[in-house]
Amino acid sequence: MLKGLNIAFKDLKIESRAREIFISMVVFSLLILIIFSIAFSDLLSSASKTATVASGVLWICFIFAGTLGLNRTFATEVQNGCMDGLKMCPIPRNSIYLSKVIFVFLLMLLVEIITIPMFSVLFNYQFTAIIWVGIVILLGSFGFVVVGCLISALVIKARAGEMLLPVLLLPLSLPVIIPAVSATSGLLRGEDIFSLMSSIRLLVVYDFVFFAVSMLVFEYVVED
Amino acid sequence: MLVVAFGAIFFYLPVMKDSAGNALDSSFNIFYFHMPIAIVAYLAFFVVFISSILYLRENDQKWDEVSLSAAEVGVIFAFLVLATGSIWAKAIWGWYWVWEPRLTTSLVLFLVYVGYLMLRTALDDPLKRARLSAVFGILAFVSVPLSFLSIRIWRSAHPLMFGGSLYGQGGGGLEGTSLLLVLILNMLAFLMLFVSLTSFKFKNEKFERELDMYKGR
Numbered sequence: 090m091l092k093g094l095n096i097a098f099k100d101l102k103i104e105s106r107a108r109e110i111f112i113s114m115v116v117f118s119l120l121i122l123i124i125f126s127i128a129f130s131d132l133l134s135s136a137s138k139t140a141t142v143a144s145g146v147l148w149i150c151f152i153f154a155g156t157l158g159l160n161r162t163f164a165t166e167v168q169n170g171c172m173d174g175l176k177m178c179p180i181p182r183n184s185i186y187l188s189k190v191i192f193v194f195l196l197m198l199l200v201e202i203i204t205i206p207m208f209s210v211l212f213n214y215q216f217t218a219i220i221w222v223g224i225v226i227l228l229g230s231f232g233f234v235v236v237g238c239l240i241s242a243l244v245i246k247a248r249a250g251e252m253l254l255p256v257l258l259l260p261l262s263l264p265v266i267i268p269a270v271s272a273t274s275g276l277l278r279g280e281d282i283f284s285l286m287s288s289i290r291l292l293v294v295y296d297f298v299f300f301a302v303s304m305l306v307f308e309y310v311v312e313d
Numbered sequence: 314m315l316v317v318a319f320g321a322i323f324f325y326l327p328v329m330k331d332s333a334g335n336a337l338d339s340s341f342n343i344f345y346f347h348m349p350i351a352i353v354a355y356l357a358f359f360v361v362f363i364s365s366i367l368y369l370r371e372n373d374q375k376w377d378e379v380s381l382s383a384a385e386v387g388v389i390f391a392f393l394v395l396a397t398g399s400i401w402a403k404a405i406w407g408w409y410w411v412w413e414p415r416l417t418t419s420l421v422l423f424l425v426y427v428g429y430l431m432l433r434t435a436l437d438d439p440l441k442r443a444r445l446s447a448v449f450g451i452l453a454f455v456s457v458p459l460s461f462l463s464i465r466i467w468r469s470a471h472p473l474m475f476g477g478s479l480y481g482q483g484g485g486g487l488e489g490t491s492l493l494l495v496l497i498l499n500m501l502a503f504l505m506l507f508v509s510l511t512s513f514k515f516k517n518e519k520f521e522r523e524l525d526m527y528k529g530r
Contacts, residue, residue, distance in 0.1 A: 236452070239448070239452065240449075240452075243432070243445050243448060243449060244432070244435075246436065246441060246445065247432065247435035247436050247445075248435045248436070248437070249435060250435070253431065253432065253435055256428055256431060257428040257431070257432060257449070260421050260424035260425045260428060260456070261425055261428070261452060261453060261455075261456065263418075263421045263456070264421075264455060264456050264459045267417070267418075295455070295459075298455055299452070299455060302451060302452055302455065303452070306369070306448045306451055306452065309369055309444055309445075309447070309448050310444075310445065310448055312444065
């Protein structure tokens, strides 16, 4: 666990100097927002209509930006043979996976923190129940990253791996994305949190299941 | 083994006639294909799941071939589920496709395993392919219970035939022993079709591997 944190810290340090993944994720997410804001410009006058499209737009931004980030996570390690170095370290293989989950999760959170206010500005939308929305987004992003990091490690050895990543990742992460989107849209439409508990419960269950399964199988992915 | 497989197919044909001959004009008839196919598709993916685990544990190439065979047949069955379901939906609902939980999750299931086959073609080294696709096969199975339980978790337009959901009873109106008998017969028939197709595919894979081995020498 601690070793995983160390590797994640190393990744964050590199990222804080170069900022190449983070910048492209943010810019990409904002561009999607702008495109949607132009496409839906007729809807922006009514708050209830905006609330209907909001969760879809937000999650598309998060997922696309997240996929962009995931594409680079293991690629940077493989590039200079760092992966072999990491594998030689006297640490459990799981902690490599854990570090990547922490790293991408933090990146995604930062992107989300920037995207949500921008959404508020561009779509002229006032968020209510922001804490619950935040919790749902946290749970959803975590599940997405958990699946994403495993797939990212998996496709790195395949031909045309970067093209394969979204094809494999999107259907596989849908068990997490479906309840996340439905819970978010319920909250934004002003529904009571207790009426959305079944979605949130499902979200938590799938987060746990995916995390546990990924931790178990990761060592087979990097084994050579 | 071959004899058994052929026997299954010969046994399987009259059953098909049986159910179709009953009342071909009724659109509900497609249910006798639809549900057994769906169950067999779930079963196929369950086989992929189990053999993937066994591969990782025992490192035996045999299990990889089993999971490939089951996945290929499973994808075909999953596609047939969507196709038969759509034909029925057109007759009853008026649309081929409605975005509702059961249909969405079934489509997801199909796409996940298409992804599984795509991943296999993208990996060249056989050992690596076996290992990585086994990992994916385990992870992919997580979406099976979601699809199976979807009509029980969410309010859905898809009819529920057996058991209750969170939102009241299903009650698809499956009564009478003759209907149930046809359903069970079809279930068995499709099960045998699955077993025979999978074992054919499995044999094929085994021969291919042996051929590769001889070529290598």
